[in-house]
Amino acid sequence: xxxxxxxxxxxxxxxxxxxxxxxxxxxxxxxxxxxxxxxxxxxxxxxxxxxxxxxxxxxxxxxxxxxxxxxxxxxxxxxxxxxxxxxxxxxxxxxxxxxxxxxxxxxxxxxxxxxxxxxxxxxxxxxxxxxxxxxxxxxxxxxxxxxxxxxxxxxxxxxxxxxxxxxxxxxxxxxxxxxxxxxxxxxxxxxxxxxxxxxxxxxxxxxxxxxxxxxxxxxxxxxxxxxxxxxxxxxxxxxxxxxxxxxx
Numbered sequence: 001x002x003x004x005x006x007x008x009x010x011x012x013x014x015x016x017x018x019x020x021x022x023x024x025x026x027x028x029x030x031x032x033x034x035x036x037x038x039x040x041x042x043x044x045x046x047x048x049x050x051x052x053x054x055x056x057x058x059x060x061x062x063x064x065x066x067x068x069x070x071x072x073x074x075x076x077x078x079x080x081x082x083x084x085x086x087x088x089x090x091x092x093x094x095x096x097x098x099x100x101x102x103x104x105x106x107x108x109x110x111x112x113x114x115x116x117x118x119x120x121x122x123x124x125x126x127x128x129x130x131x132x133x134x135x136x137x138x139x140x141x142x143x144x145x146x147x148x149x150x151x152x153x154x155x156x157x158x159x160x161x162x163x164x165x166x167x168x169x170x171x172x173x174x175x176x177x178x179x180x181x182x183x184x185x186x187x188x189x190x191x192x193x194x195x196x197x198x199x200x201x202x203x204x205x206x207x208x209x210x211x212x213x214x215x216x217x218x219x220x221x222x223x224x225x226x227x228x229x230x231x232x233x234x235x236x237x238x239x240x241x242x243x244x245x246x247x248x
Contacts, residue, residue: 001027001148004074004084004113008067008092008105010037011056015091015133019123022137023088023144030059030084032074034067039094041066041105043112053079067109075116086147087113090123091136095161097126097215098179100204101229107159111231119156121147126219127164135167139224142173161215161225171222178227179214181205 003023007016011033020031035052038044044066052064053073061079063070071087074080089109096104110120123140125132139162147156159178163170185202192198210216218225 001085002082003027003029003144004071004080004087004118005029005031006033006067006070006074006087006089006109008034008038008041008089008109010034011062013037013093014130015093015123015125015136018133018137019088019091019140022141026141026144026148027085028059028082030061030074030080032061032063032070032080034070035062035064038066038105039092040103041068041108042103043068043108044105045069045072053077055079067105068112071109071112071116075113075118084113084118086144087118087120088123088140088144089120090160091133091140091162092122092124093130094124094128095126095219096122096124096159097161097181097219097225098207098209099181101159101178107229110157110159111229114155114157114231117155119147119152121156121158121160123160123162125164126161126225129164132164132166135165135170136162138167139170139173143226157229157231159215159225159227159229161219161227163219163222163224165222169222170224173224173226174218176215176218176225176227177213178229179207179211179216180209182208 092106107122113120182205190198207216215225
């Protein structure tokens, strides 16, 4: 199996090192990751300007672009020896639960692969302590190994969140749906003058839907959350209503 590994925290991030070590003996590994942190980049693709791809070792590449750039170039740039069988992204420093997936560069990397018919798994630690990546790596290895032994039909796109806890404190692995958050906290005004305002983005909102079956509920109860995602954004239930509105 050929595994393409990427992330959004950057080539030198701790999480990707744990991820590489956890699956390196499960197949042929290629690492194509951003030069620097691109958290929150979503599916941004660099369409203006050039993107540098630098080989730093055999099958190891640093990219001067976004996570989506990394996967797009890996699949279209003709510098990989073969098309990957699986894209694995992470291990992200922080959760990608519910609405977070819209902004997540970690998840976006796997979405880009999905568009090219390559299945993917995005792994995130549901906390930022950086103390329990070993537990996250164990979960990642378990799921990648399972995929190697018995691939899911179709093109699975899995968003995996792992409790920020030691391995022996992780209760279970659960199949979940995305929950929802409240609106984000207000943006923070740092400075202003007559013409300029300087802000930072506020913290993510609290969970609004953390009911049983959601990714939030799984994490709150010490379990790994595995959510299958889809890329089609069509609101099929609204098609008839919009048609009627247009006729009016």
